[in-house]
Amino acid sequence: MSDEINIREMPLDELLELMGEDLYDGYADEVVEEVREALSRGMTPYDVLTRGLVAGMEIVGDDFRDGILFVPEVLMAAKAMKAGMEKGDIHDIGKNLVAMMMEGAGFEVINLGINTDVDEFMGAIRQHNPDIIGMSALLTTTMPYMRVVIDALKEAGIRDDLIVLVGGAPLNDAFAEDIGADAYCRDAAVAVDTAKKLMVIKRGRPVEPAA
Numbered sequence: 611m612s613d614e615i616n617i618r619e620m621p622l623d624e625l626l627e628l629m630g631e632d633l634y635d636g637y638a639d640e641v642v643e644e645v646r647e648a649l650s651r652g653m654t655p656y657d658v659l660t661r662g663l664v665a666g667m668e669i670v671g672d673d674f675r676d677g678i679l680f681v682p683e684v685l686m687a688a689k690a691m692k693a694g695m696e697k698g699d700i701h702d703i704g705k706n707l708v709a710m711m712m713e714g715a716g717f718e719v720i721n722l723g724i725n726t727d728v729d730e731f732m733g734a735i736r737q738h739n740p741d742i743i744g745m746s747a748l749l750t751t752t753m754p755y756m757r758v759v760i761d762a763l764k765e766a767g768i769r770d771d772l773i774v775l776v777g778g779a780p781l782n783d784a785f786a787e788d789i790g791a792d793a794y795c796r797d798a799a800v801a802v803d804t805a806k807k808l809m810v811i812k813r814g815r816p817v818e819p820a821a
Contacts, residue, residue, distance in 0.1 A: 630666025636686030638693035675714035746778040
């Protein structure tokens with residue numbers, strides 16, 4: 611853990627390294643202080659995100675994959691990361707956490723980014739032939755678009771070939787059922803467990819961990 615006097619005296623590289631360490635340990639207050647200090651030195655929000663927060667979260671992801679960290683520690687780190695996000699798209703951070711934990715559980719993930727339209731979804735499906743489609747919404751105004759994507763899958767005759775998982779703060783089980791999704795996942799850990807269970811049903815066997 612750090613104090614304000616120490617971080618002000620630190621070289622920038624050491625400050626970013628400490629930011630990653632405190633994120634790893636789930637120290638949200640310290641991460642916020644370190645982000646503010648880095649920004650006050652003229653670093654752009656993007657550089658703070660990529661060189662400090664994301665770099666720390668990548669270590670969390672590696673240790674989760676290797677069985678050193680478990681879901682509670684990962685979620686604590688994610689909360690610390692969100693606390694440090696004074697600028698930027700927190701929705702993207704949450705989605706990336708799901709992708710990271712899916713990869714740690716042995717899934718290959720094609721991350722389409724944010725604000726993905728139906729043509730991008732359909733193009734990616736044709737290119738990659740996935741088993742699972744995941745969608746999330748941060749705002750209620752974007753929730754109806756999930757139905758548009760699912761309707762497009764039906765029109766293409768491929769809805770039954772895919773598992774559709776949805777998540778995001780404003781969603782719930784009833785909404786997922788109403789739009790025709792297979793399941794609502796309230797967080798990254800639930801998304802991983804749900805994906806595993808539905809893949810067992812789809813293939814009749816569990817997903818093997820990544821080598």
